[in-house]
Amino acid sequence: MSVASVTLDSNRGRDRTDARNDALFRWALRFCALLVLAALLGAALSTLWGGREVLFGDGWRFLTSAQWNPVENRYGAWAPIYGTLVTSLIAIVIAVPLSFGIALFLTEIAPAWLRAPIGTGIELLAAIPSIIYGMWGLFVFVPFMAAHVDPLLDASLGRLPWIGTLFQGPPLGLGLLTAGIVLAVMIVPFISSVMREVFQTVPVRLKESAYALGSTTWEVAWDIVLPYTRQAVIGGIFLGLGRALGETMAVTFVLGNAYGLTASLLMPGTSISSSIANEFNEAAGLHRSALIALGFLLFVVTFIVLLIARWMLRSLQRKAGKA
Amino acid sequence: MSTRIHRRRHAKNIAAQVLASAATLLALAFLVWILWETISRGLQAIGISLFTKITAYADQGGLANAIVGSAIIDAMAIALSAPIGVMAGAYLAEYARSTRLGATIRFLNDILLSAPSIVLGLFVYVIVVLPMTAATNGTTTFSALAGSIALALIGLPVIVRTTDEMLQLVPSTLREAALSLGIPQWKLTVQVLMRAAGSGILTGVLLALARLSGETAPLLFTAFGNNYMAFGPLEKMASLPAAIYQYTNDPNPALHAIAWAGALLIALFVLALSLLARTVFARGKTSHD
Numbered sequence: 179m180s181v182a183s184v185t186l187d188s189n190r191g192r193d194r195t196d197a198r199n200d201a202l203f204r205w206a207l208r209f210c211a212l213l214v215l216a217a218l219l220g221a222a223l224s225t226l227w228g229g230r231e232v233l234f235g236d237g238w239r240f241l242t243s244a245q246w247n248p249v250e251n252r253y254g255a256w257a258p259i260y261g262t263l264v265t266s267l268i269a270i271v272i273a274v275p276l277s278f279g280i281a282l283f284l285t286e287i288a289p290a291w292l293r294a295p296i297g298t299g300i301e302l303l304a305a306i307p308s309i310i311y312g313m314w315g316l317f318v319f320v321p322f323m324a325a326h327v328d329p330l331l332d333a334s335l336g337r338l339p340w341i342g343t344l345f346q347g348p349p350l351g352l353g354l355l356t357a358g359i360v361l362a363v364m365i366v367p368f369i370s371s372v373m374r375e376v377f378q379t380v381p382v383r384l385k386e387s388a389y390a391l392g393s394t395t396w397e398v399a400w401d402i403v404l405p406y407t408r409q410a411v412i413g414g415i416f417l418g419l420g421r422a423l424g425e426t427m428a429v430t431f432v433l434g435n436a437y438g439l440t441a442s443l444l445m446p447g448t449s450i451s452s453s454i455a456n457e458f459n460e461a462a463g464l465h466r467s468a469l470i471a472l473g474f475l476l477f478v479v480t481f482i483v484l485l486i487a488r489w490m491l492r493s494l495q496r497k498a499g500k501a
Numbered sequence: 502m503s504t505r506i507h508r509r510r511h512a513k514n515i516a517a518q519v520l521a522s523a524a525t526l527l528a529l530a531f532l533v534w535i536l537w538e539t540i541s542r543g544l545q546a547i548g549i550s551l552f553t554k555i556t557a558y559a560d561q562g563g564l565a566n567a568i569v570g571s572a573i574i575d576a577m578a579i580a581l582s583a584p585i586g587v588m589a590g591a592y593l594a595e596y597a598r599s600t601r602l603g604a605t606i607r608f609l610n611d612i613l614l615s616a617p618s619i620v621l622g623l624f625v626y627v628i629v630v631l632p633m634t635a636a637t638n639g640t641t642t643f644s645a646l647a648g649s650i651a652l653a654l655i656g657l658p659v660i661v662r663t664t665d666e667m668l669q670l671v672p673s674t675l676r677e678a679a680l681s682l683g684i685p686q687w688k689l690t691v692q693v694l695m696r697a698a699g700s701g702i703l704t705g706v707l708l709a710l711a712r713l714s715g716e717t718a719p720l721l722f723t724a725f726g727n728n729y730m731a732f733g734p735l736e737k738m739a740s741l742p743a744a745i746y747q748y749t750n751d752p753n754p755a756l757h758a759i760a761w762a763g764a765l766l767i768a769l770f771v772l773a774l775s776l777l778a779r780t781v782f783a784r785g786k787t788s789h790d
Contacts, residue, residue: 307715424617
């Protein structure tokens with residue numbers, strides 16, 4: 179046997195182990211990647227399974243009934259659904275113009291040296307854990323609303339003929355409006371960072387042409403930048419909406435946990451996530467099943483909202499570590 | 502005529518700029534307000550007993566068991582999510598960069614990133630806590646392990662996404678050079694690419710830790726809480742966020758003070774991690790240029 183054939187044989191052996199290891203490695207990686215799919219699918223299926231008694235037992239009545247009565251063991255989800263929708267809507271109504279202003283300031287108005295530190299400051303709002311928003315909301319912001327904002331709204335907007343009912347009520351501080359404002363502060367960094375990112379993708383030539391024709395900064399922002407980035411901006415708003423719908427800790431403390439349905443935004447309410455957080459550990463049997471069913475509803479709704487958001491944002495350049 | 506139009510446009514422009522600046526100031530004011538209240542109220546209750554006494558003493562106690570519990574649960578969570586996340590990210594970057602499966606996983610990973618954390622808590626309750634209760638006839642119900650699995654699900658998408666992006670940034674010449682030397686692909690990925698993207702991947706892990714260490718909702722029905730010191734992964738375990746939640750819901754103002762101190766600890770930890778992640782990332786960037 180010659181020397182050359184020996185080395186060839188040993189090489190072939192190594193090739194074979196290399197190929198086997200490569201295949202193993204590839205399968206291990208693919209398995210881990212598929213775990214991401216499994217997590218989402220599992221979250222949907224497990225909450226569907228956990229809430230099956232209520233979801234399949236009561237069907238539509240579970241969604242439309244406003245009666246949530248653990249004593250009589252009857253559960254209707256309308257009050258928490260209403261609270262989730264109203265607080266998220268308030269949050270969006272407040273956060274979208276604020277975020278647009280911030281993005282406009284950081285891309286067109288602020289001097290260059292100011293942009294990075296202020297941008298970091300706004301992003302810090304997203305790094306604060308939601309439990310701290312909740313504590314601050316309950317101990318600081320609720321008394322502030324009760325002392326200053328609620329009486330003012332009741333005396334001014336509350337007197338108006340049509341929208342007056344929205345702003346009438348005792349100055350509790352707690353309630354749908356307070357929760358909506360806290361949520362707005364929480365989602366501003368997400369919406370504004372998407373807006374800021376897409377505003378920077380607008381070709382400079384386009385903006386300069388508008389400026390050369392004599393446009394003001396506002397006209398460039400409103401007539402050039404916004405139409406150019408419309409799709410991604412809507413995506414960013416949906417991303418914020420998805421966050422607001424699912425947020426738990428910040429709203430649980432400031433909503434007041436009341437199942438009554440009222441037209442006034444100054445009155446306490448409840449939301450899907452705060453009902454689950456407040457009651458889950460004391461619940462048993464059908465009550466627990468109803469809460470898990472609420473979780474299923476929340477998951478499906480946020481999944482759809484986030485799906486729309488990501489679909490609209492898919493053209494965006496991805497940046498590291500950002501939500 | 503033309504001057505009137507000009508003046509109106511000018512006024513509108515000024516108003517818009519003022520409003521935009523005011524919006525930025527308002528957001529920053531909220532940031533300062535929240536941080537200020539957390540720091541000033543938290544500092545008042547920080548003392549030696551916060552770190553030495555457990556929550557069983559209530560308003561005479563501290564948060565020692567919650568701090569230890571958070572450390573254990575967070576460490577287990579990151580130990581679970583980091584390897585899985587890095588491997589999943591490597592799959593996306595190295596094997597599925599432009600396949601349909603890769604695009605789908607990336608898309609769904611982004612959704613998992615913003616999924617409501619309380620639902621992930623319910624998910625782990627149904628798949629871990631309930632089966633474990635049934636298997637042990639109720640001797641083990643809520644557990645630190647279940648809590649860390651729930652938190653791992655929060656951190657996982659952050660790590661997957663950063664790893665994927667950082668590996669994609671590694672120049673393909675490095676891959677070609679290594680492959681032309683006959684290195685098998687697994688060795689190339691582990692020993693060349695992950696080393697080149699190391700600081701970026703570490704940034705992702707740190708950001709994931711920052712994110713999951715502040716989460717409360719998923720812990721409530723998984724790790725539950727415990728007024729005494731616990732070390733076993735199958736025991737109910739206290740954690741800082743859950744203890745803060747419990748104390749905030751209590752009418753006793755002395756407990757609120759302890760809760761603020763706990764909130765300050767979490768805030769400092771999260772901010773320090775975010776800063777560390779930034780410096781690691783910045784240093785990694787310069788060394789490769």
